[in-house]
Amino acid sequence: MDDAKKYLSDRLLSEEVPVTYRLLSRVLNIRVNVAKQKLYEFHQSQNASKADSIHATYLIYGSKTEHKQPETGDTDMDNSVPEPEPLSDYAPTKTVTIVAEENLKDALAEYEEVTSFHIYSLAPFPQRDLALLSDVSKSLSDYRKIEDAAKTLDTYGIIANPQARRKDRKGRPPVPAPVPSASAPKNVKQEAPPALSKPSQTEKVKQEVKEVSSAEATPSSSAGKKPPATLKRGASGGIMQSFAKAAAKPPKPKPEPKPKEEDTSMALSDDGEADDEDLPTSKSIDLEALKRTRKQREEELMRMMEDADDDIKEAKKEDEQSDEEMEEASEAEPEPEPEPEQQPKEEKEPTEVISNSGDGRRRGKRRVMKKKRILDDQGYMVTIQEAAWESFSEDEAPPPTATKPKPASTPAASSTQKSKKAAAPKSGSQGSIMSFFGKK
Amino acid sequence: MVKLEDVSSLLQAPAPEQKVPVRTDSTYKPLHSFALDKQRSYKQQYGDMYFLRLAKIKPAVEEVASKAWDGTEIGGELAKRVDRVLDVRQGELCWVAGTVYMDMRLKPNILEDVSKDRWLSAPISSQKYYSDDGSDQIMLEDDSGRVRLVGELLNSIPLVTGCIIAVMGTENTNGEFEVIDLKVPDLAPQPERWALSKAPSAKSKSEDTDMTDSPSPNGGKKVAIVSGLSFSGTDASAYNPLPSQLFDEFVAELLPSIPVTLLPGARDPANASYPQQPIHTAMFPLSRAYASDPGAASTSQPGWFDTVTNPWEAEIEGWRILGTGGQNVDDVFKYVESDDRLGMMEAMCRWRCCAPTAPDTLWSYPFQEDDPFVLKSCPHVYFVGCQPEFATKVIHGPDGQSVRLIAVPSFSKTKEFVLVDTETLEVTKIKITSR
Numbered sequence: 001m002d003d004a005k006k007y008l009s010d011r012l013l014s015e016e017v018p019v020t021y022r023l024l025s026r027v028l029n030i031r032v033n034v035a036k037q038k039l040y041e042f043h044q045s046q047n048a049s050k051a052d053s054i055h056a057t058y059l060i061y062g063s064k065t066e067h068k069q070p071e072t073g074d075t076d077m078d079n080s081v082p083e084p085e086p087l088s089d090y091a092p093t094k095t096v097t098i099v100a101e102e103n104l105k106d107a108l109a110e111y112e113e114v115t116s117f118h119i120y121s122l123a124p125f126p127q128r129d130l131a132l133l134s135d136v137s138k139s140l141s142d143y144r145k146i147e148d149a150a151k152t153l154d155t156y157g158i159i160a161n162p163q164a165r166r167k168d169r170k171g172r173p174p175v176p177a178p179v180p181s182a183s184a185p186k187n188v189k190q191e192a193p194p195a196l197s198k199p200s201q202t203e204k205v206k207q208e209v210k211e212v213s214s215a216e217a218t219p220s221s222s223a224g225k226k227p228p229a230t231l232k233r234g235a236s237g238g239i240m241q242s243f244a245k246a247a248a249k250p251p252k253p254k255p256e257p258k259p260k261e262e263d264t265s266m267a268l269s270d271d272g273e274a275d276d277e278d279l280p281t282s283k284s285i286d287l288e289a290l291k292r293t294r295k296q297r298e299e300e301l302m303r304m305m306e307d308a309d310d311d312i313k314e315a316k317k318e319d320e321q322s323d324e325e326m327e328e329a330s331e332a333e334p335e336p337e338p339e340p341e342q343q344p345k346e347e348k349e350p351t352e353v354i355s356n357s358g359d360g361r362r363r364g365k366r367r368v369m370k371k372k373r374i375l376d377d378q379g380y381m382v383t384i385q386e387a388a389w390e391s392f393s394e395d396e397a398p399p400p401t402a403t404k405p406k407p408a409s410t411p412a413a414s415s416t417q418k419s420k421k422a423a424a425p426k427s428g429s430q431g432s433i434m435s436f437f438g439k440k
Numbered sequence: 441m442v443k444l445e446d447v448s449s450l451l452q453a454p455a456p457e458q459k460v461p462v463r464t465d466s467t468y469k470p471l472h473s474f475a476l477d478k479q480r481s482y483k484q485q486y487g488d489m490y491f492l493r494l495a496k497i498k499p500a501v502e503e504v505a506s507k508a509w510d511g512t513e514i515g516g517e518l519a520k521r522v523d524r525v526l527d528v529r530q531g532e533l534c535w536v537a538g539t540v541y542m543d544m545r546l547k548p549n550i551l552e553d554v555s556k557d558r559w560l561s562a563p564i565s566s567q568k569y570y571s572d573d574g575s576d577q578i579m580l581e582d583d584s585g586r587v588r589l590v591g592e593l594l595n596s597i598p599l600v601t602g603c604i605i606a607v608m609g610t611e612n613t614n615g616e617f618e619v620i621d622l623k624v625p626d627l628a629p630q631p632e633r634w635a636l637s638k639a640p641s642a643k644s645k646s647e648d649t650d651m652t653d654s655p656s657p658n659g660g661k662k663v664a665i666v667s668g669l670s671f672s673g674t675d676a677s678a679y680n681p682l683p684s685q686l687f688d689e690f691v692a693e694l695l696p697s698i699p700v701t702l703l704p705g706a707r708d709p710a711n712a713s714y715p716q717q718p719i720h721t722a723m724f725p726l727s728r729a730y731a732s733d734p735g736a737a738s739t740s741q742p743g744w745f746d747t748v749t750n751p752w753e754a755e756i757e758g759w760r761i762l763g764t765g766g767q768n769v770d771d772v773f774k775y776v777e778s779d780d781r782l783g784m785m786e787a788m789c790r791w792r793c794c795a796p797t798a799p800d801t802l803w804s805y806p807f808q809e810d811d812p813f814v815l816k817s818c819p820h821v822y823f824v825g826c827q828p829e830f831a832t833k834v835i836h837g838p839d840g841q842s843v844r845l846i847a848v849p850s851f852s853k854t855k856e857f858v859l860v861d862t863e864t865l866e867v868t869k870i871k872i873t874s875r
Contacts, residue, residue, distance in 0.1 A: 088831035091867045098874040111442040117450040161463040
């Protein structure tokens with residue numbers, strides 16, 4: 001009760017943004033029907049103390065008074081010529097109306113019978129443009145909790161269906177990215193102080209709850225007050241999301257190896273999407289996007305390098321931490337974000353074998369997907385993608401090569417990579433990437 | 441007329457912690473009638489489709505025709521059956537069955553395109569192929585030849601390319617066939633309810649699957665049919681990923697509660713030609729958790745979130761349902777003068793073909809072994825999506841068949857969708873408005 005009041009007065013009176021019953025239900029983890037009631041109580045009490053301070057929109061459902069058409073018998077198929085006889089049988093119509101409180105009485109007057117009636121939303125101003133409410137609905141997805149759909153059903157009062165069945169993923173290569181990323185931020189969310197009072201907090205937490213699909217993270221959110229943590233998260237965001245993170249990097253070299261992790265996990269989740277069935281085109285599409293993303297990131301990286309020298313030591317020290325101690329490592333950071341840290345480890349793949357590294361140069365072989373064109377047995381030209389090893393030599397922390405989406409995982413490989421990265425924290429990485437994709 | 445005082449009690453929810461109701465069981469069995477082989481070839485000719493269709497439907501229409509016309513005497517002459525169109529003799533009263541071909545000035549003509557060396561099909565400019573200046577010609581053809589049909593009767597009976605009919609009359613001196621009477625195959629045999637799936641043993645209680653909080657007065661189970669959601673983001677010139685993302689989020693909210701079946705439409709990311717194959721679930725990263733395992737055999741359980749073909753056939757709650765995204769009706773609409781979408785749907789049922797104008801003007805896969813558009817059995821419900829307005833009616837067949845026809849309006853234009861009661865097959869229209 002108090003939670004609701006607090007949240008509603010914050011959101012409505014201080015922030016002056018509308019609240020729908022569904023949003024309230026998601027924020028407070030209460031049944032939607034209870035949320036409707038809370039809105040009603042708040043509306044009553046606020047307007048009692050100060051008239052017209054809160055404005056409601058209502059949802060009405062029922063049958064409108066209608067001029068019934070007489071029921072007609074069958075029309076014959078020969079009726080191509082328009083006749084007075086109506087072409088369609090009579091069918092009852094139920095109408096859902098979302099109505100601002102100013103028009104409520106008029107709207108109700110059009111109804112013959114109302115079977116459902118409740119407050120849909122509250123706003124600190126008269127709701128003239130109902131399209132604004134759809135923006136509120138869009139933010140609902142930030143509260144999505146993947147991992148226990150069954151529980152949320154009861155929390156929100158959704159009618160459960162015992163028959164509902166999810167895809168059985170047994171016997172298929174696991175897709176590691178989505179599940180851990182969903183559960184880890186969940187913990188974060190629970191630990192976070194009640195989101196109600198601090199909108200900025202909510203914002204951040206929401207961001208983390210966002211799932212693989214949320215391809216359009218806003219740069220502002222990741223540019224929050226905990227940049228290193230944000231970067232470490234390694235949650236498998238969409239392409240745009242990782243781009244946003246990269247763009248929001250602080251001038252510190254420490255996070256520099258991280259893009260690698262993000263990238264890998266991102267590539268993996270992409271692969272997880274595609275390996276369901278044969279989708280030869282999807283990879284090239286991803287590459288396009290990744291290419292763009294990488295370019296942005298490189299620019300960021302370069303800029304960052306310029307004032308990074310001071311912090312190299314710190315970076316080294318951190319990177320020496322082995323994978324197994326990841327959690328400790330992150331705790332050692334000023335602002336830790338432990339859980340998601342484990343992901344990259346799981347998702348790492350032996351995409352690189354480093355034969356020689358030191359003095360800032362890395363040489364070795366890496367695994368890349370190469371396009372190959374062959375004639376098949378029917379004489380058709382087919383383009384296939386196949387994994388191949390390519391030797392490389394570069395003088396930089398490994399550029400995040402997204403061209404290796406393979407859901408294998410060996411911690412060893414990732415640790416190798418990390419130490420390499422630590423060894424060469426400086427200077428740009430463009431060269432190798434350029435040769436890779438033949439950009440521009 | 442409802443006053444605020446009458447309903448304001450609804451605003452305060454009474455008991456705070458009610459037990460959330462549980463959905464009753466529903467049965468759903470998709471038929472995969474329109475699924476294409478993944479390794480399909482496009483090299484073959486379309487001619488086989490017409491041959492197959494005629495071979496499959498001709499016996500039915502001939503049965504209807506011989507029942508009606510056997511022993512018919514006109515002017516002392518007995519109407520006799522003729523096997524092939526080419527066997528029609530000038531001046532003899534006879535009847536013959538064949539495939540209709542419409543020769544229309546405004547209709548795109550592939551032969552013309554090829555002969556003029558146009559390798560891209562011209563954009564279809566006209567809303568209708570039909571022209572009211574009388575220049576349209578109706579032909580009847582089979583594998584032997586074709587004959588032009590004339591007669592008053594044809595003005596009152598809409599026909600399209602690809603439907604199979606029988607006509608009685610005589611060939612006049614111009615070599616045209618004067619039609620005296622015309623028969624269509626009429627509704628195919630209709631299966632019993634629960635022909636394929638097992639009826640639940642215990643009669644289910646009336647649980648409300650409606651969207652309301654309070655039980656609706658006629659509260660049986662309902663199937664909602666929503667069409668024209670424009671979720672693909674392909675309507676504008678540039679691709680917009682947001683609509684499909686929002687759609688995915690929305691469907692993912694529904695799925696724990698109700699199963700969802702998704703048919704592709706004209707602008708969705710599926711193949712453009714009929715039958716459209718299912719939209720790949722990679723489009724829906726959240727909802728796909730409920731989709732069927734692509735590796736699993738199609739004989740296993742259907743996905744809870746089932747992306748299916750268009751057209752699509754299934755048995756829901758024992759009823760045979762046939763649904764399409766609307767392209768078949770939209771194309772037939774261009775052939776005829778009328779705006780009566782239900783009439784066109786009815787005609788398709790009575791022609792026993794749900795996409796007669798494929799492959800002439802409705803793009804289609806070149807079938808070789810089977811024409812799946814032929815209705816082997818008559819559905820109980822036939823719905824067609826993306827129509828300009830809602831309409832419904834029930835049609836009846838000669839053997840007691842009855843079909844509920846539903847033209848489902850495009851939601852993005854009308855903000856309307858349709859509920860079908862799974863016991864009575866009664867239809868309710870739901871409209872969403874704001875003011």
